[in-house]
Amino acid sequence: MHNKIVILTDGYSTPFLAKTAISLLRYRTDDIAAVIDGAAAGSTAQQVLSAGGDVPVVASLADVADADALYVGIAPPGGKLPDEWRPMILEALQRKLDVVSGLHDFLTDDEEYRSAAEQSGAKLVDVRRNKHKSTATGHRFRKGCIRIHPVGHDCSIGKMVTSLEVQRGLSAAGHDAKFLATGQTGIMISGEGVPIDCVVADFVNGAAEQLLIQNEQHDFLLIEGQGSISHPAFSAVTAGLLHGCAPDGLIFCYEAGRTQVKGLDDFDIPSMKDQMAACHAMANLRHPCRFIGIAINTRNLTAEEADAELARAEAEFGLPACDVYRTGADKLVEACVALRKELGQ
Incomplete structure (x- = not known):
């Protein structure tokens, strides 16, 4: 993995567009040398993106x-690489810097980028490019390998962050736990994983299953969730992951106050109870599974409102609830350990 990274967000340094940069700044802070954004030059990453501390x-x-x-620190709708960034990417390659992108617009499909990389010896890394071509086998995972999988009521609500924070909490408590990335940002943070939204449909389950088989020596696997079981566009990856990773425990994630599907105007999000029931039924078709907790994104609430929402969710669902940023992930960590004991492992 690289440990002297420059993140490019030039002209796109907003929470919605620069979510990859923000996550890299949060989880690989020590590896980040700088962020490039001409309009904000002279500031710190913390001032511009609310993460990264004093990274310039x-x-x-x-x-x-x-x-x-x-x-490349952005994840814009459509996954296109901004045309105005071409000179900066070519300059990076000429300076012998590897260029890493998680966008659908592949660097390695561009002849000019390929030529510049060949001349300098730098690498072009398209995180989403993959060669997964195996269907799932219904593998029986090792007893003692507890698989925890966050699912949610919509996209971009914190499923990856929940996985990362619970994994960190388990590791800090002395448990053998590993985060498994299934999206471009998670892969750029951890250095490995499967870009599940770019795997051919018939091979999604198999790609997820293989990722877990390669890591089933660990006692806890925290598998990053994708999409939503009810999302009109992205439900396929959700179903594929539920069967591919055969979770023992599910964590339901939602953003407080969000009522409409991201990216689709006037499309209401179905009730959380209905979505949870659908995820539970789907998962149990493959492997016995149950919900162990709730992770709530309370970013748009005051501290008092957040506390009230957490209490309301615990009362409604009968499960421990937390905001992994605001209140920490301890309750979910404890729920994972309790599930392991319950399963006699």
Whole structure:
């Protein structure tokens, strides 16, 4: 993995567009040398993106003394690479920096980028490009390998963050736990995983299953969730992951106050109880499974409102609830350990 990373967000440094950069700044802070955004040069990453502390925001690669890679830090709708970034990407390649992107617009499909990389010896890394072509086998996972999988009421609500924070909490408590990435940002954070939304439909279950088989020596696997079982566009990856990773425990994630599907105007999100019932039924078709907790994104609530929402959710669902940023992940960590004991493992 690279440890002198420059993140490119130039002109796109908003919470909605730069979520990849924000997650990298949160979870790989020590590996980030700088963020490039000309309009905010002279600021810190914390000031611009609310993450990353004193990581500097600079105007160009010339302002970075030492780097080994340029990471594309945005995830815009449609996954297109901004045309205006071409000179900066070519400059990075000429400076022998690897260029890493998680977008659907592949760097390696661009002849000019390929030529520049070949000349300098730098690498082009398209995180979403994959060769998964195996169907699932219904593998019986090792007894003692507890698989925890967050699902949610919509996209972009914190399923990856929930997985990462619970894994961190389990590891801090002395347990053998690993986070398994299934999306581009998670892969860029952990250095491995499966870009599940770019796997051919028939192979989604198999790709997830293989990822877990490669890691079933661990006692806890926290498998990043994708999409939503009720999302009109992205339900397929949700179903594929539920069967591919055959979870023992599910964590339901939602953003407080969100009532409409992201990206689809006037499309209401179905009730959480209905979605939970659907996820539970889908998972149990493959392997015995139950919900062990609730993770709530309370970013749009005051502290008092957040406390009230957590209490309301616990009362409604009869499960421990937390906001992994605001209140920590301890309740979910404890629920994972309790599930392991319940299963006699």
